[in-house]
Amino acid sequence: MNWITNYVRPKINSILGRREMPENLWIKDPETGEMVFHKDLEENQWVIPSSGHHMKISGKERLKFFFDDGAYELIENPKVATDPLKFRDEKRYVDRLKENRTKAGMEDAVLSATGTIEGLPIVAVVQDFTFMGGSLGMAAGEAIIKGFETAVMLRRPLVLFSASGGARMQEGILSLMQLARTTVAVDRLKEAGLPYIVVLTNPTTGGVTASYAMLGDVHIAEPGALIGFAGARVIEQTIREKLPEGFQRSEYLMEHGMVDMVVSRLQMKETVARLLKIFVGEKPTEAAPAPMPAPETTATETLPVS
Template identity: 80%
Template sequence: MNWITDFVRPKITSLLTRSEVPENLWIKCPETGEMVFHKDLEANQWVIPASGHHMRISAKERLKAFFDGGEYLSIELPKVAVDPLKFRDERRYTDRLKDSRAKTGMEDAVLVATGTIEALPIVAAVQDFSFMGGSLGMAAGEAIVTAAETAISESRPLVLFASSGGARMQEGILSLMQLPRTTVAVELVKEAGLPYIVVLTNPTTGGVTASYAMLGDVHIAEPGALIGFAGPRVIEQTIREKLPEGFQRSEYLMEHGMVDMVVHRHELKGKIATLLKLLTKTPAVLAGDAETLGSDMSSPDTFRSAEAEGSALSNEAA
């Protein structure tokens, strides 16, 4: 045994070798440049403590934070044909799917689950932007249709968290067909007298804004979310004009009546629970709940119309 090669050299090598630092140990705030420890950010639901900037959050983390006790039942989703068009650009579509599945641990861009918020039973559908930009393809469309069918069969309100870049180009016309399919699905939820609430997160763009993402009884947006059909760069290049400050951001859209309220992520669960109590005429609703909603609505009339719509929904259900 050569003690120099077997003992001394490995020790020296280990001392000189640069220790590996895990990726994303520190997260940089896009607004202020502040560095935040990822564990602290995770504990704060991925909201930068100082600036209040809302980072993107995974579908699984979203469901855990939203449901009572972090407990929910995932709904098994129907299987769809994989790559029926045999699409290929720089890479095969099947390879892109494999990479996204390995990265996220999801089969596709939408998760559907049932559970309770403040003891109210609901169905939730959540899009995950980290899965191919949350794009709407056959699997995602099938997931939203399944969420609507589950809500109807179990007589539960449907809450949808939208986060998408639009239709999935690798599926062509089959992707575009999901727009009318999902539109019909959420209309059936409404016809059943059940509330349908949409939470618009950053970003919500493209085809989803031409279908299910803009058909809610109430539209809630997270602060600073980019919401619109075409992105601001595309619009500026088309009209050759500079857009107003904050154009297509949630606060701008609320001022112009596009969304009903802008709600901090920490308050989402409580606000949605209050809305559902009003829309379903749950006896447990308190007068104070209505007052807290009023400050977030785009106008006083908006709240009154939401309350009136709740009465209409209850009458239809009866």
């Protein structure tokens, strides 16, 4: 125990009326090193205003930013076996789950919800990277399938936000089975004639990329998102070649036809709403026209004499 830090300093601060300053008031931009006030960043949907860098956000925050007025209704996720393989590495799998549930404030890595965007009723499914890297296990797979089943039942389009490191190793083959099961859920949505839009966020990798994340009618990626199946280092070692700059990033993948568009989080809602309204036959909301620039005048200009 540090006597000066733990006793003397708090005592002096209390006498002088000082308050301890929180350590997370400022957040550093990973690209430029600029310090940004966290309240400004939160109001800007965790997008750095100067550089446009997209920070990771939680599933609940994403739903709040995406739905009209931040209002949505969560779909209850089905219950599954907690630890079917009795897995243990450095610690027990059940203990890892408890830690992540406390940290993330959710039961597993996926949230499904109903709500509206620009008045259009939809179902949204969100993967939260905070919970064990958004890994896909039985609980996450069931939650995704439940979201698709709800969309079919309510006859609503589905928007899925992917963020994952892939299948959850602690559940072995049971995790890999979710790739096939979620693919079947996508097929059922398409058989019902309902639109399916995927928003690929940073990162989307592994088996998630090899299944439902790349089966949408439209694939939108957030700027700078890492998207791929195998890691770049593994690919380089396999093909024995140096990969190009920006390989597996959103912009590179759009240039090479793997994603349809790269859209900032700040324009995501209006972009998705416009696409879905086209799919369902509604007239898209037109963006307000930009004001015409005022004519430039100079001191030497004179008015014509009538």
